[in-house]
Amino acid sequence: MGTDRNAYSQEIKAIIEDIQDRIQQTYVQQYVDVPAMAENRLALLFFFLHENGFTKERAHLLSVATGLVQLGIDTHETVRNHYEKTLVSERNRQLTVLAGDYYSSLYYNMLSDANEIEAIRILSVGNQHAHEMKMKLYIAQKENKLTQETYLGLRKKIDTALYVAFVDKYATSDSVREFWTSLFEQTSAFEQLVGEWEHLHWQEQAPSGLTQFLLQKPGSTVTNVVDMIEGKVMELLHICEQLIVTLKSGETQSELAWVTSRYTNRVQRLKRAEEM
Numbered sequence: 001m002g003t004d005r006n007a008y009s010q011e012i013k014a015i016i017e018d019i020q021d022r023i024q025q026t027y028v029q030q031y032v033d034v035p036a037m038a039e040n041r042l043a044l045l046f047f048f049l050h051e052n053g054f055t056k057e058r059a060h061l062l063s064v065a066t067g068l069v070q071l072g073i074d075t076h077e078t079v080r081n082h083y084e085k086t087l088v089s090e091r092n093r094q095l096t097v098l099a100g101d102y103y104s105s106l107y108y109n110m111l112s113d114a115n116e117i118e119a120i121r122i123l124s125v126g127n128q129h130a131h132e133m134k135m136k137l138y139i140a141q142k143e144n145k146l147t148q149e150t151y152l153g154l155r156k157k158i159d160t161a162l163y164v165a166f167v168d169k170y171a172t173s174d175s176v177r178e179f180w181t182s183l184f185e186q187t188s189a190f191e192q193l194v195g196e197w198e199h200l201h202w203q204e205q206a207p208s209g210l211t212q213f214l215l216q217k218p219g220s221t222v223t224n225v226v227d228m229i230e231g232k233v234m235e236l237l238h239i240c241e242q243l244i245v246t247l248k249s250g251e252t253q254s255e256l257a258w259v260t261s262r263y264t265n266r267v268q269r270l271k272r273a274e275e276m
Helices: 005-022 026-031 039-051 056-077 087-113 117-142 148-170 174-202 209-215 222-245 250-275
Strands: none
Touching: 005 039, 005 056, 005 250, 026 087, 039 056, 039 148, 039 174, 039 250, 056 087, 056 117, 056 148, 087 117, 117 148, 148 174, 148 209, 174 209, 174 222, 174 250, 209 222, 222 250
């Protein structure tokens, strides 16, 4: 991709703004906590598509469509199993489900209008795979058979299913497929865990994800869970950086390092906050 980091950053900003414009619904936003965009995964998807021969315009279109499906998946995941038995709680639950359905449906018309039939199929396959992995995770939790390794493995598959579906279709070789699949999975794992680390530090919300799983273990404390999460975050950051170093193209390394530099900034900000 013959562009500098700033131009790449602007491309990603345009994708996020396009998604935000398409999901504007005042009533939904009033009652539903809309999840954050999967910005880094979308940045990597745009880069992958453009590197593999897609025009910027087409890579933008497919990235926006993927972001809409991802937002639908993420919104559905915010639906809790138990709500207070009040009219407001029931309305919020129903609206959250409907919002997830609405976000997911937007991609179909968008891609149909552009005659991107193959992209519709790819996203359908990815969406199906994500839900299959969510079912496996749910069953493992219900049967009390969930381990830390199983949780992280399934979580990575859920969070990257849409993007890996494009990699499986358009990667030009097995080595390219392996690189991009690994990069998506390792970066998504980093995003999840650094987010949990931030929530623990600033106590923005109740523990969730791996944090919740670890805190349920006998003898666990918030302090040792934070230490464990921090250690895993640093390990994943190193893995992501080393993956990018394996690339032969210096230009490609530089542009992908834009993503990992953002990760480094988040970690440094957390460490500074802990020292205060």
